[in-house]
Amino acid sequence: MKDGLLTGRQKEVLRYRKQGLTQQQIADIIHTSKANVCTIEKSAVENVKRARETLEFLYTLDATHLCTIKVETDLLDVAPYIYQEAEKIGIKVKYDTISLINKLRDAVPERFKARFVKENVEVYINEEGELYFG
Numbered sequence: 001m002k003d004g005l006l007t008g009r010q011k012e013v014l015r016y017r018k019q020g021l022t023q024q025q026i027a028d029i030i031h032t033s034k035a036n037v038c039t040i041e042k043s044a045v046e047n048v049k050r051a052r053e054t055l056e057f058l059y060t061l062d063a064t065h066l067c068t069i070k071v072e073t074d075l076l077d078v079a080p081y082i083y084q085e086a087e088k089i090g091i092k093v094k095y096d097t098i099s100l101i102n103k104l105r106d107a108v109p110e111r112f113k114a115r116f117v118k119e120n121v122e123v124y125i126n127e128e129g130e131l132y133f134g
Contacts, residue, residue, distance in 0.1 A: 005051050010044035013037055059132040063124035064089065066131075073117045075101055086125055094129035107133040 006014070009030075016026045023037040030037070067085040069078055079097040086093045095103060104121070105112060111119040124132040 005047045006044055009040055010047065013040045014044050017041060056132065056134045060124045060134065063126040063130075063132055066123045066125045069104075069117050069121040069123060071117055071120055075105075075112070075115045075117070078104065078117075082123060082131070085123075086129070089125075091125055091127065092129050093125070093131065095131065100131065103131060104133055 012030065013026055016029065017023075021029075023041065024034045027034045027037045066089070067082065069081070073081075079100045082100065083093055093100065108121055111117060111121050122134040124134065126132075
């Protein structure tokens, strides 16, 4: 039985990349070509993306679309906006400002550059005040 969406080789390559190694350095370590490492990494990243999209779908099944955080929004303006939108529908967000910003950055890190949104982020909320980002 398979233990997830990533092969052992894909996990190995992603670990080395996270450590800051180049594709050539990884190729030398695992005794393959740089082109093969590139292919392995590309497949791994695509698998992670599909898994994230699947989880987003699952989490938002019982959630309501709350708002869209637009491109160029300062992260410091996001929490008050989310609180205001949640209040309109009578749901209390279960996070304080710092926790909310951290949750957002952790959920979709590729959509931020420094303090600013570089790609729209959809915000969903369930009845318990749990937030999901897509």
